[in-house]
Amino acid sequence: MKVVLPDASELELPDGASGLDAARAIGPKLAEQAVLLRVDGSTRDLRLPLADGERIQILTTRDTQDEDALAVLRHSTAHLLAEAAIRLHPGVKIAIGPPIADGFYYDFEFPEPISETDLEAIEAEMRREIAEGRAWERQEIPREEAVARFEQEGEPYKVELAREAEGPISLYTQGDFTDLCRGPHLQDASPIKALKLTGLAGAYWRGDERNTQLTRIYGTAFYTQADLEAHLERLEQARARDHRRLGRDLDLFHFDEHSPGSPLWHPKGMVIYNVLEGIRRRENARRGYLEVKTPLIYDKALWVTSGHWEKFRENMFLIPGDVEDQTYGIKPMNCPGHMLLFGSELRSYRDLPIRYAEAAPLHRNEPTGTLHGLTRVRYVTQDDAHIFCTREQITEELDGCLEYLRYLYALVGMEPHAELSTRPENKLGTDEEWDFAEAELLAALERFRIPYVVGAGEGSFYGPKIDVHLTDVLGRGWQMGTIQLDQQMPARFGLTYMGPDNHEHGVYVIHRALFGSFERFIGILVEHYGGAFPFWLAPVQARIVPVGEGHREAAAELRARLEQEGFRVEVDERDDTLGKRIREAELQKVPFVIVYGDREAEAARAWRELGKQLAMRERGGEQSTVSFDELLERFRGLAAEADPA
């Protein structure tokens, strides 16, 4: 038989040869380093036979960043964990131990509860196993034999899994530990060069809370120590940048159990919010959007017309109406209100396009388990707009949206990329309409050279959409804005315009939110900047620290002067030492600290005449001495970055 190698060459092998045999036929070094086989895109244990004509790729210990190569390494490490847990905690029952993104876990039922401190000993035992040497042996046995074996070992979870398993039952053995497992696994433990147990959590057997609660031990493993260290460093950075933590530390917002998923914005958080709101209004006005305001609650009949009652009701908060059997829904989206606005008058082709903008509070009843800081909320405020246009105007309007999007994302130094989501199963409208709308969105992405992937079946029920994603400084992707082309909702509302031919025509709507939501966008910005916001966005742009009590008055005067110029300034009058107050301003990531002592107080009386007199510390930089005019010039320059147009 023959298999095809990645370079398209063919390899002749005896019938029934395994992946490992193929590796050996190529060379002893490859056979030694081989960890996994990829066959026509999916993975296979090296020990399993190949079939004639298969295209194979042999992954080795040098594929240190390959997701599949990492998964087999981590899954094998999970088996070492189970072996160690059984040795150190006799009587423990084992459940399952799969690889996951960034690591692996194994679920156990311990006879006595264990704590984080027990992990060290388990980790040490795993290292000992690797040092001693472990190789995996694969074996297939009849189901009844597997069930009997695990019954005898007192492993009820394995018994349950063996009973339900489809196809032949495979076992993997290393040392004196045998696990029921489909594989694949490494040949032996020598490629595991770095491992770490990272935490403990409770987890119900099969994720069902009616079942026994098990103890889940998390860990990770890598082919090199350097990769593990880089991973831990990234985790640490992510923790330090976590917007929930920074939101508290920087006094921006918090959440309260009385209203899950709904941020309480503090004054400083509200400054950031309002800066973005200012940009939204300014840029909307420049682009011919019209600000409107529409109701927050509507009766059921409206939601039936819009289609939300049928397709989105489970995510809506419903409240009883003022007469029996009447129900109101709190709006999860602005669209229906804007449909009513458009429909309130007879429209001519000369009126189009009409671009209605509204950043109203919306409520979506997300399950509490999915809520996550500002990035997954129930109270959400989109920078929303609906563009009503003719079929001929769609191209230009989509271009307008993408240009606007580019502008906003460049402002915060992030590159957008997109997912084009196409017709879902529960779509409204015909395939012809969807063909047209999908093609329009695709063409727009191509024109703007925005990199994209296609999410088949991921569109809204009323139209295809472009979901905009951002990659932050840690390389993590986030879903942000959305641009959707829709013919269904205006049709459901009977919206038309009078054409030049004196006939009524159906109108198209582009739903678009470019930040996405203020909540999510700010959450991402907090993490993106690690709380060190650029000057134009910083809640406090400068903090003045008077050296002594005698300098307070002059410091207040300087503050007033800067505030007159439109800057956001604080004076730190606390009795702490100068050093401590400067340190505190640095922790708050204030862009500028101005120290105010005798020399500066003197200067305050005659800003214009005296030369370089203000001691200014720029965040992350050195202290310098500048005149008031120089300071103003610097501040004005930085503030102007909020409006590069």
Ligand SMILES: [Zn+2]
């Ligand atoms: Zn396994």
Ligand SMILES: [Zn+2]
């Ligand atoms: Zn909409």
